[in-house]
Amino acid sequence: MTESVSAYMTRLGQAARAASRVAARASTAQKNRALLAAAAALDARRAELTAANEQDLAAARDNGLEPAMLDRLALTPQRIDDMIEGLRQVATLPDPIGEIRDMRYVPSGIQLGKMRVPLGVIGIIYESRPNVTIDAASLCLKSGNATILRGGSEAIHSNQAIAACIQAGLAEAELPAELVQVVETTDRAAVGALITMPEYVDVIVPRGGKSLIERISRDARVPVIKHLDGICHVYIDRAADLDKAIRIADNAKTQRYAPCNTMETLLVHAAIAERVLPPLAALYRDKQVELRGCERTRALLGTDVLLASEEDWRTEYNAPILSIRVVDGLDAAIEHINAYGSQHTDAIVTENFSDARRFLTEVDSASVMVNASTRFADGFEYGLGAEIGISTDKLHARGPVGLEGLTSEKYVVFGDGHVRS
Numbered sequence: 260m261t262e263s264v265s266a267y268m269t270r271l272g273q274a275a276r277a278a279s280r281v282a283a284r285a286s287t288a289q290k291n292r293a294l295l296a297a298a299a300a301l302d303a304r305r306a307e308l309t310a311a312n313e314q315d316l317a318a319a320r321d322n323g324l325e326p327a328m329l330d331r332l333a334l335t336p337q338r339i340d341d342m343i344e345g346l347r348q349v350a351t352l353p354d355p356i357g358e359i360r361d362m363r364y365v366p367s368g369i370q371l372g373k374m375r376v377p378l379g380v381i382g383i384i385y386e387s388r389p390n391v392t393i394d395a396a397s398l399c400l401k402s403g404n405a406t407i408l409r410g411g412s413e414a415i416h417s418n419q420a421i422a423a424c425i426q427a428g429l430a431e432a433e434l435p436a437e438l439v440q441v442v443e444t445t446d447r448a449a450v451g452a453l454i455t456m457p458e459y460v461d462v463i464v465p466r467g468g469k470s471l472i473e474r475i476s477r478d479a480r481v482p483v484i485k486h487l488d489g490i491c492h493v494y495i496d497r498a499a500d501l502d503k504a505i506r507i508a509d510n511a512k513t514q515r516y517a518p519c520n521t522m523e524t525l526l527v528h529a530a531i532a533e534r535v536l537p538p539l540a541a542l543y544r545d546k547q548v549e550l551r552g553c554e555r556t557r558a559l560l561g562t563d564v565l566l567a568s569e570e571d572w573r574t575e576y577n578a579p580i581l582s583i584r585v586v587d588g589l590d591a592a593i594e595h596i597n598a599y600g601s602q603h604t605d606a607i608v609t610e611n612f613s614d615a616r617r618f619l620t621e622v623d624s625a626s627v628m629v630n631a632s633t634r635f636a637d638g639f640e641y642g643l644g645a646e647i648g649i650s651t652d653k654l655h656a657r658g659p660v661g662l663e664g665l666t667s668e669k670y671v672v673f674g675d676g677h678v679r680s
Contacts, residue, residue, distance in 0.1 A: 264444060268452035271407055271440050272459025275380045278437035279405035283377050287354040289432050290401055297428025298346035301339060301393070304424055308334055311420035312389065319413050327517040327577045331387035332414055342393040342421075345639060349397040352643075355662050356403040359671060370673040375666050377403035379461035382453045383647065384409045384475060386467035389417035394638070395464070396425050396439045398647050402665040405438050407460065409453055411467070412445035419443070454479040464648045464660070469575075484660060486625075486651035488575045488601035489519030491633045494592040494618070496609035497528040501535055503630055504608040508539055510632040511606065513546050517577050519649060520604050520626075520636040524572060524582040526592045532559060532585045540564075548579040555585035572599040589614050593621050600624060602651040604636040625651050625658040 262270075301308065312334035319332055355375045362372035381404050383395040392408055399406035410418040422441040429436055442449050454463050454475055463483045465475045472485050493511050495504045511522035527536060532555070540560045543550060551567040552560065564583070571582045572595070586592050596605050606628035607618040615629045626636040636659065638646025643661030650656045656664035 264446050264448040265452055268449055272456045274437040275405040275407050276459050278435045279379045281435055282403045282405050282438050291350040293428040293432035293434055294346045294350040294397055296431035297425050298343045300424035300427040301343050305339055308339060308420050311416040314416045315414050328387050330517050334389055334417055338390055342390050345393060346397050349401050355666050369677050372671050373668040374671045376669055378665055378667055380459060381406045382460045382463045384450055384465045386411035387414060389414045389421055391466055392418050392421045395647050398662055398665055402662045404665055407440050409442040409449055415445055454481055457481050466648050484650045484656055486603060486649050489603045490575050490601040491520055491522050491603055492524045492526055492596050492600060492605045493522050494526040494607045495535055496607055496614050497530040498611035499608040500610055504535055505539055507608055507632050509542050511634055512581055514634050516579050520633050522633050523575055526584050526586050526595060529585050529587055536560060548581050550581055552583040553585060556583045596622050604633045606631060606633050
């Protein structure tokens with residue numbers, strides 16, 4: 260690259276700003292055409308996608324990337340299927356742009372309402388997962404936004420191969436290529452430039468490790484939609500159906516270890532711990548999950564369970580490691596979650612309606628569940644088609660961020676020659 264990183268990113272920002280105006284007025288049919296054409300391109304180019312991903316995986320193994328990161332990087336046939344399905348599902352979703360709500364007459368005689376509009380230009384910064392390229396591009400496009408995508412250097416070939424499919428979809432729909440731009444340099448200075456261009460970028464969505472998100476939150480001059488940790492809990496109440504409890508606690512931890520909605524701490528009511536923990540521990544041991552527990556847990560399960568430290572309750576492992584704590588009741592469970600959790604996703608297993616209602620009300624997290632695995636906390640499972648990220652913030656968007664989270668509202672006023680007296 261002959262131009263400086265700063266000049267390159269400025270050029271991308273200027274192009275995105277211009278393209279965002281085209282996106283804001285694009286018809287629903289045009290946006291859906293682009294999404295479906297991109298899905299067809301992904302399907303037709305599976306071999307190229309796999310070859311590009313193998314190139315990235317080989318380099319990642321040579322560089323000693325951790326197993327959890329390798330898992331996130333891999334583009335398996337199923338994940339390619341999921342990307343295609345995600346595009347098609349987003350195409351079927353209602354287009355939020357231009358929707359006007361709460362129309363009413365006010366005493367002056369003017370008619371007032373709120374119209375849903377795009378945010379403008381969205382910068383996405385992410386690590387490892389190349390499927391984020393599709394999730395982000397599809398949601399930004401459908402919600403009338405332009406986007407600048409800066410994936411991790413470890414996925415550069417995968418992201419470029421996916422971007423080529425997106426560009427094919429945009430061309431088919433006669434939309435500008437600049438609506439979705441993938442940053443082609445792996446220079447880290449590109450991130451610094453992207454998060455400090457408020458004249459071109461309206462919001463930043465970081466998806467990656469805690470250090471990345473902390474850096475962006477600290478240095479950005481653009482609003483950030485983010486979550487830092489995924490310290491998710493399942494609490495098995497004394498009124499739990501034990502079959503449900505075992506099934507949910509197993510799935511929440513072992514269905515996949517890397518995602519941010521995987522359970523990291525299991526809380527169990529002391530009254531049923533003796534009945535539920537031994538069969539659960541057997542399942543975890545069969546799957547080679549390392550167990551760390553409180554003294555009461557170790558008394559039940561044996562000293563091969565490591566003693567959990569204070570730090571364990573605050574740790575997102577992203578690995579086959581689980582912390583277990585026996586608690587005296589619902590109050591203690593809620594207190595533990597609100598003290599150590601990351602306000603991401605927490606679940607209760609119980610047949611007691613009052614306990615379920617208290618848990619829903621008092622646990623301060625973006626997703627709170629009753630009798631369901633924490634692994635459901637993502638945009639695809641919530642019917643959003645895909646997600647651009649998960650927000651644990653409380654302003655603008657919270658939880659999985661889909662189409663509506665990428666929009667804002669403006670007041671619209673209709674008059675008939677009205678003037679203010």
